[in-house]
Amino acid sequence: MHSIRENQQPFLPHQAENKAMKPDPAPLLARAAHNGASTLIDTLLALGVDTVFGYPGGAVLPLYDALHAQPRLRHVLVRHEQAAVHAAEGYARSTGRPGVVFVTSGPGMSNTTTGLLDALCDSIPVICISGQVATTSIGTDAFQECDALGISRPVTKWNRQIRTADETAAVVQEAYAQATQGRPGPVLVDFPKDLQLAPVQATTVLAPPTPAPVAPPAASDLALAASLIASARQPVFYGGGGLINSGPDACAAFGQLVKLAAAPCTLTLLGLGAFPASHPAFLGMLGMHGTLEANLAMHHADLVICVGARFDDRVTGRLDAFCPGAKVIHVDIDPASIGKVVRADVALRGDCAPVLAALLAQLRGRLLADRQPWWQRIDGWRAQDSLAFVDTPEVIAPQALMRRLQAALDSMDSGDAIVSTDVGQHQMWAAQHLRFEQPRRWLTSGGAGTMGYGLPAAIGAQIAHPDACVVCVSGDASILMNIQELATAVQHRLPVKVVLSNNGYMGMVRQWQELIHGGRYSHSYTEALPDFVALARAFGWQAHTVSRREELDGALTTCLASEGPYFLDVRVHGAENCFPMLAPGAGHHEVTLAKGVVFQEPAT
Numbered sequence: 001m002h003s004i005r006e007n008q009q010p011f012l013p014h015q016a017e018n019k020a021m022k023p024d025p026a027p028l029l030a031r032a033a034h035n036g037a038s039t040l041i042d043t044l045l046a047l048g049v050d051t052v053f054g055y056p057g058g059a060v061l062p063l064y065d066a067l068h069a070q071p072r073l074r075h076v077l078v079r080h081e082q083a084a085v086h087a088a089e090g091y092a093r094s095t096g097r098p099g100v101v102f103v104t105s106g107p108g109m110s111n112t113t114t115g116l117l118d119a120l121c122d123s124i125p126v127i128c129i130s131g132q133v134a135t136t137s138i139g140t141d142a143f144q145e146c147d148a149l150g151i152s153r154p155v156t157k158w159n160r161q162i163r164t165a166d167e168t169a170a171v172v173q174e175a176y177a178q179a180t181q182g183r184p185g186p187v188l189v190d191f192p193k194d195l196q197l198a199p200v201q202a203t204t205v206l207a208p209p210t211p212a213p214v215a216p217p218a219a220s221d222l223a224l225a226a227s228l229i230a231s232a233r234q235p236v237f238y239g240g241g242g243l244i245n246s247g248p249d250a251c252a253a254f255g256q257l258v259k260l261a262a263a264p265c266t267l268t269l270l271g272l273g274a275f276p277a278s279h280p281a282f283l284g285m286l287g288m289h290g291t292l293e294a295n296l297a298m299h300h301a302d303l304v305i306c307v308g309a310r311f312d313d314r315v316t317g318r319l320d321a322f323c324p325g326a327k328v329i330h331v332d333i334d335p336a337s338i339g340k341v342v343r344a345d346v347a348l349r350g351d352c353a354p355v356l357a358a359l360l361a362q363l364r365g366r367l368l369a370d371r372q373p374w375w376q377r378i379d380g381w382r383a384q385d386s387l388a389f390v391d392t393p394e395v396i397a398p399q400a401l402m403r404r405l406q407a408a409l410d411s412m413d414s415g416d417a418i419v420s421t422d423v424g425q426h427q428m429w430a431a432q433h434l435r436f437e438q439p440r441r442w443l444t445s446g447g448a449g450t451m452g453y454g455l456p457a458a459i460g461a462q463i464a465h466p467d468a469c470v471v472c473v474s475g476d477a478s479i480l481m482n483i484q485e486l487a488t489a490v491q492h493r494l495p496v497k498v499v500l501s502n503n504g505y506m507g508m509v510r511q512w513q514e515l516i517h518g519g520r521y522s523h524s525y526t527e528a529l530p531d532f533v534a535l536a537r538a539f540g541w542q543a544h545t546v547s548r549r550e551e552l553d554g555a556l557t558t559c560l561a562s563e564g565p566y567f568l569d570v571r572v573h574g575a576e577n578c579f580p581m582l583a584p585g586a587g588h589h590e591v592t593l594a595k596g597v598v599f600q601e602p603a604t
Contacts, residue, residue, distance in 0.1 A: 057104025085115020242308020
């Protein structure tokens with residue numbers, strides 16, 4: 001498999017010379033001969049956009065007509081508007097560039113809200129362009145009219161309706177800036193149909209967008225933070241998705257800081273890959289299904305250095321028991337996130353990369369406290385092997401599926417593979433047992449927990465990285481949420497692999513019903529699952545089912561080695577539960593290792 005290059009551009013089959021297309025350094029120019037739709041297309045191209053995901057309809061047809069005349073902009077036709085946004089998210093997460101979506105008015109726009117919510121919760125830059133009925137019809141309950149601004153306001157960072165054709169370029173440029181600057185997120189531009197057709201009368205010259213300046217943290221705060229890190233005897237670095245959003249420099253600086261401080265590191269679900277999983281300082285993921293050593297290290301820490309994370313409730317557990325003896329240093333670009341959930345003793349507001357670089361400069365040369373006793377204690381927790389599971393020949397344990405998938409990727413030199421997931425038990429097992437050495441290789445839905453995310457996100461990533469091995473790990477309930485996107489992969493000749501952890505249940509729902517609701521399995525079992533192999537083949541995929549443990553390795557190798565899209569239906573043990581687990585209301589020191597087994601630390 002070919003490795004992924006940073007900022008690799010997608011291959012455009014209809015215009016091969018644009019394989020390495022970059023933003024036009026010249027000012028954006030809306031020519032007088034253009035209408036609103038063609039001006040929007042030209043503005044996107046000038047901003048460096050090369051791919052859009054979408055689904056046409058009446059109120060956006062002028063935009064699609066302009067797109068037909070512009071071969072430099074690749075369009076990926078999805079089968080549902082929600083999937084368009086998830087595909088744009090996958091594109092954005094794997095490249096660091098914003099994903100762009102075109103949809104029509106009414107149900108086209110309203111179908112995007114789940115994807116926009118997902119992007120908002122996980123800080124993913126997405127620009128959604130929705131068609132709208134003509135300005136003369138707005139407010140008349142016209143066919144496929146909806147209040148796009150009102151509907152999208154709770155699920156976007158910013159939204160705007162274009163009011164004149166002449167302002168098209170300026171609005172699109174502002175949308176791009178809002179989506180990418182500061183804390184990234186989704187934005188929506190609502191574009192009435194008559195303004196798409198209206199001529200652009202004025203010649204508008206716009207300067208290329210420049211990041212809004214962010215004042216650096218005070219030198220005294222940086223010095224205090226460095227002093228706390230140097231003197232702490234039990235520090236923990238806690239990184240999140242903001243590190244990956246900031247870029248490779250931020251992840252590199254974070255790694256240097258962890259190593260210089262000789263301290264342990266843990267990452268959130270969205271932060272996986274920001275620090276190499278193979279490094280001995282990495283404790284694994286923390287939180288509800290995090291490792292024992294990560295959660296206990298957070299509980300017993302005397303200093304927590306939080307970088308690009310927001311203290312989500314799935315991380316903190318019971319808030320009044322969270323890190324009871326620790327001071328907190330919080331680095332985040334969003335001032336609203338600092339102190340919102342957990343009080344910060346030192347607040348370092350700013351982009352992770354420059355803040356961490358400044359913190360590194362402050363820490364170099366300082367004498368560090370003795371951390372050997374801390375590491376010895378952590379090694380004791382690690383020895384518990386909290387991710388251990390029973391791997392028997394009688395059944396395929398879902399944990400074994402993830403371990404063998406990682407082994408198959410390793411054996412095929414696919415260490416640069418991109419993995420997306422849906423939401424549920426399979427997502428947590430993938431996070432626990434797969435290993436990510438670099439950022440932008442792990443795509444999952446965190447804050448919103450969106451079932452149906454995985455397949456379209458994998459499609460978006462494969463569009464951006466045509467030579468990469470892209471695998472969607474899904475569950476039998478989640479895959480059905482956007483199963484229609486199997487057609488998208490075939491149409492665009494995308495060699496996406498789906499590895500299905502098929503247990504016949506809504507697995508995480510069943511687990512909670514067993515452990516928390518007295519075993520009352522209310523509507524969590526699917527009695528009419530389709531024949532996934534027949535279904536995938538009907539869409540044009542290669543497909544196979546495996547249910548025997550001894551056949552698993554061979555089936556995974558065949559799946560990953562296939563040249564086209566491949567669907568592997570793996571029948572796993574249906575009653576398996578995902579541990580470790582922080583039960584609702586538990587603190588980090590109350591880790592459940594198995595059903596009815598809560599870890600008890602020996603008295604010292």
